[in-house]
Amino acid sequence: MARILITSGPTRQYLDPVRFLSNASSGRMGAALASAALQWGHEVVIVSGPVSIEYPAAAEVVPVVSTEEMLAQSLRVFGGCDGLIAVAAPCDYRPVVIASQKIRKTGKPLRVEFVETPDVVAVLAATRQQQWIVAFALETEDPRIRALQKMEQKNCDLIVVNGPAAMNSPETSLEVLAPGGAVLGSFAGPKTDVAREVFAIIQQRLIDRGK
Ligand code: C5P
Numbered sequence: 001m002a003r004i005l006i007t008s009g010p011t012r013q014y015l016d017p018v019r020f021l022s023n024a025s026s027g028r029m030g031a032a033l034a035s036a037a038l039q040w041g042h043e044v045v046i047v048s049g050p051v052s053i054e055y056p057a058a059a060e061v062v063p064v065v066s067t068e069e070m071l072a073q074s075l076r077v078f079g080g081c082d083g084l085i086a087v088a089a090p091c092d093y094r095p096v097v098i099a100s101q102k103i104r105k106t107g108k109p110l111r112v113e114f115v116e117t118p119d120v121v122a123v124l125a126a127t128r129q130q131q132w133i134v135a136f137a138l139e140t141e142d143p144r145i146r147a148l149q150k151m152e153q154k155n156c157d158l159i160v161v162n163g164p165a166a167m168n169s170p171e172t173s174l175e176v177l178a179p180g181g182a183v184l185g186s187f188a189g190p191k192t193d194v195a196r197e198v199f200a201i202i203q204q205r206l207i208d209r210g211k
Pocket of ligand 1: 007067086087088089090091092117118119120121122134135136137138150154
């Protein structure tokens, strides 16, 4: 049995007390992967941004809001885990200044400066001991090439590449790539079914191999 960390859902980066930058990630693929891992008898900890779906009751859920919080909570949990599945869509940017009061209209353009947030997967990968890491990549062009670059940059063992149609949808279509570019699987359909297929590859290539 393995203990698996899953990062899931979007993050939010607030500009003022009521407005934020985010994306349409629903957390559905994270929930589906958690269910698949639980079915194999594993323990699951989900560090999740704000979502309206329900995660499986048997999973431990750590709710977070921002990318920085997702990183802090994931770092806290990762050392006690055997692997990471990073299916979250963390915001890559945050405003330099978060206004303490609601930003008022002035009739002029509002200029907001953004800086990059930390990359959760890359930071976790830099701390890893024996843990395996699977990342997801959402690409709109040259999906395989870009996903392989990310797998290398983020020091992952496998990468799952999907398109923007996967976001906030009950269905997905994806490929599982190994370092070097071998396509280990290509699946389409409801996220619950696709997650089972993806997890079977993780089980065989990363969990069973580590036994
Ligand atoms: O956004 P991108 O396509 O680079 O995401 C690739 C992988 O990196 C995903 O697994 C995602 O969860 C992860 N990621 C992250 N922290 C970020 C951005 C992405 O962990 N700030």
